[in-house]
Amino acid sequence: MSRRGRLDGLGPVAKVLAWIYLLALMAFFTVPILYAALTAFQPRLVTSRPSPQWLFTPTLENFRSLFVDYSFVGPLLNSFQSSLGSSVLALLIAAPAAYALSRGRGASAGPMGFWLLCARALPAIGVSIPAYAIFNQLGLNDTILALLLVYLPYNVALATILLRVFLDGVPREIDEAAAIDGAGAVRTLVQVILPVAKPGVASVGIMTFLFAWNNFLFPLVLTGSRAGTVPLALQQFLGSYTLQWNEVMAGVVLLSLPLILLALTLGRYMVGGLSAGSVK
Known part of the structure; x- marks a missing residue:
């Protein structure tokens, strides 16, 4: 109705x-x-x-002030690189894991799902401080790679949990038909299962992108002038005695534009994926 x-x-x-x-x-x-x-x-x-x-x-x-006076291009590029890279890496790692959990019949699926939930529930401040110490020793502080690595546990856990729900809704008869045609597990996943679950993959891709794009704490702790992202760059307009609201709001508009474009271009996939994942 x-x-x-x-x-x-x-x-x-x-x-x-x-x-x-x-x-x-x-x-x-x-x-x-x-x-x-x-x-x-x-x-x-x-x-x-x-x-x-x-x-x-x-x-x-x-x-104009953002780009001319405050060099806003760098934070924008850093945000795009870290968010898109984190989303792509999370999907590449989570898709095989979700497929194995969905099609596996072993008793380990339940505990594995529990550990993924625990990884997703880790407090960010509890991860950022040890990550800072480790990356500082490795010389990775204030780099895009540091952001990619620290985003992965959260995004991979989220992507695996959600993708498993979507893949559970794909009939197993499709796997059997692909096996009859001689396709292995990897080929079945890439060429058969993922195209069928495209709305779910788009939904997970958007969610992982949003997590990295809007994140403030990890860039605050792990980056500085070289790899700082847009949320971190907006902090410089909030001083102790003055608030540059015009620049802040202009930065918020720029921060929101990619999200609006994603909603307009992939919104139907996201809605379809969420509804498909909730009904079996």
């Missing part, structure tokens, strides 16, 4: 309350985003006024 059909089944009072709740929920999440986007295009004199200003002449000066 569609969402409209479910609402039509409610009484008049319940329907009004449902719409009020949905509109309030949308406003709760939308108004801060809208205000941040407007602030990014406001002149500084407008932003400094006591009351919010909704009518103003838009300017790109805040974005």
Whole structure:
């Protein structure tokens, strides 16, 4: 039954309350985003006024300041490299592991899933400090490689758990048909199973990308001027006595653009993958 059909089944009072709740929920999440986007295009004199200003002449000066005065290109490239690299590595490692757990009949699948959950639940601060000491000894601090390595335990655990759910929904008869045609386990996974589970793979890829893209603690502890990411770069605008809200919001808009593009281009795969993984 569609969402409209479910609402039509409610009484008049319940329907009004449902719409009020949905509109309030949308406003709760939308108004801060809208205000941040407007602030990014406001002149500084407008932003400094006591009351919010909704009518103003838009300017790109805040974005120009990010790239000209604060060299924002470096953090953007670092964020793309670490996030995309971490997502790709996590999928490459997690796909065979999820396939083995999904198709394996041994008793180790349950304990393995438990250990993956434990790895995903590790507190970031408890990992970042030992990682800093280890990478410092290896000369890897303030490098993209350090971020890739520290993101892997979290992203591989998340990707393996979710991919296993998606692969459990793929009929085993497909594996048997591929085996009859002479395909081995690796060929079956790459050429048969993963194309069928493409929505699930896209969902997991987006989630692992988001984890690395939005992460602040690991870049704060492990990186500096060379490998710092966008969330870390935004910190420089928050001083002890001044807050450069225009540059901060312009940086937030830039930080959100890749996520919006992912939602527009791969959103249908993500929704389809999540729904497919939840129904067997």
